[in-house]
Amino acid sequence: MFTQIAFFPILGKPLIMYGGIFTLALMLFAAAIPSLQKKWPARFNFRLHVVVARVAIVLALLHGFLGMMIYL
Numbered sequence: 001m002f003t004q005i006a007f008f009p010i011l012g013k014p015l016i017m018y019g020g021i022f023t024l025a026l027m028l029f030a031a032a033i034p035s036l037q038k039k040w041p042a043r044f045n046f047r048l049h050v051v052v053a054r055v056a057i058v059l060a061l062l063h064g065f066l067g068m069m070i071y072l
Contacts, residue, residue: 002069016070019063026056 006016033049 002066006066006070016063016066019059019066023056023059023063026052026059030056 006014008015010018030049030052033044033052037044037046037049
């Protein structure tokens with residue numbers, strides 16, 4: 001069942017690939033928020049950093065879980 005979810009095709013590519021790309025993008029954005037905060041302090045605050053980091057962690061755990069379930 002998890003294999004079917006992980007390999008569900010979206011535009012010809014598996015869902016797990018998009019999950020990994022989106023997770024990486026969120027982690028890079030969370031890492032960039034302190035630098036962006038120096039330039040635009042009103043738009044990027046610490047609360048946004050915490051929210052993006054938490055979402056990235058949840059997606060990374062889901063991505064890792066689906067990756068492990070492929071082999072079980």
